[in-house]
Amino acid sequence: MILPKFRHIRPRSIEEAVQLLAEYGPETRLCAGGTDLFPRMKYGLIRPEAVISLKGIPVKTPKVAPGGELHLDALMSLAEVARSPLVMKQAPILAEAAFNVGSNQIRQMATLGGNLCLEPRCSFYNQSHTFQFVDPCFKRNGDQCYLLPKGKKCCAVFCGDTASALISLGALVNIAGPQGNRELSVEDLYTGDPLRPIDISEKEILTDIHLPVYPLSRGSSFGRFSLRGGVEFAALNVAVTLDMGEDKTSCLKARIAVGAVRSAPVRMIGAEAAMAGNRLSKERIEEAAHLAAAEAHPFPHHGYTAPYLRECLKVETRRAILLAKKRVDGI
């Protein structure tokens, strides 16, 4: 497969990249790892005039800030994230999520920032034009979505794995733009609109990820379901973080984020509320899993039907909560 023609620009720093973005206008794409961008360009889905390659920018090593926060460079490859001892200590589920993305080669190339900015996917859109429906869908400026019968809005699914883990941990992202830097929680990063999935303008770049301190009484786990396990986008993923009381049986606070079911990762507010302030008995965990399945409203995607995904979500949520609880106990 051949890439279409474009101008290749290689800045040496983030500041230079921000300047270049403003200079070259909206028909420019940033390329960090290229594992999501180049397939789409090869399929002819997008045709940017210029590609700003971020591969010439030195990658900062993970660093613990004086307040205990862990700062990760968005340009770190997923393989580096997965094997970093600091990440394993302060965000074990981020390392787990990163370890499960794509294949070994993809993890070596793809970056953490790129995984957060992944384009929402749909089996009708993400393929060569030859195999696509004749009438264009919303993503190709058409007026219908083929995913649901008589779909009146785009239902592409955000399939990133690391986003769920970061939302569950309550991480923040730093975004550099012409007006300087701004911080945003990972949860607020996603708009839920597949046509404009992330709340970052065309002139801004996601530069850093800030992870809060990981207390001793915290347990977390990451669950992912897909048919083949490797080289595949998740059918769904669940990240659970439990903050337990001193007795290690009652839950003070829970954060559950589910990815790859809708156009943005979603928090399971009902399931979290069912657990917060309560002892985590078997029944309570079962109830939380049921609530999560009821409130997720998954889109059918990549051959998985909505009822099937709801059932899977119930199972994966239950498993993830149990594992997170076990990890607090130190088992």
Place this chain on the structure above:
Amino acid sequence: MKQLVELMVNNESYELAVEPQTTLLEVLRNDLGLTGTKEACGTGECGSCTVLIDGRPMLSCLTLALDCSQRDIVTIEGLAEGERMSPVQQAFQDCGAIQCGFCTPGMILSATALLEETPRPTEEQIKKALEGNLCRCTGYNKIIEAVKKASGQIAPDQIIPDKIISEQEQESQ
């Protein structure tokens, strides 16, 4: 507009003028004649275009040649020392982990990178490291066996080639 790029492939330096959209795979195959690196899907799903960039397995079909300046690239041609094959290549041959051979360069490079980092990998680690390399012939068992052999976890006499098995079967019949 073509741009100049200096590539370091298999310890040899090349200076080339390439179009910005040229991938490393196209340069390796078309300009340098290193056709051991294969193209199948072109979109990063099959792993047959795997090369080692700075010692890590990466997909040359999704890497721009312009992004590879000052990076150390190793292709399958760079593994053997003269006539002598690398231990991983030899193990693949000994175990019969090759059939049509199309996926083999990628498999061997992925395995080489794995053994560089983890000299005695478990079966799970081997599977995880090779998950991005698809093979449509062998059924993977012999490939996993070959990596185990290359890492010294299977003694050479433990591997019985298919030919001997069939001869033994014939004798017993």
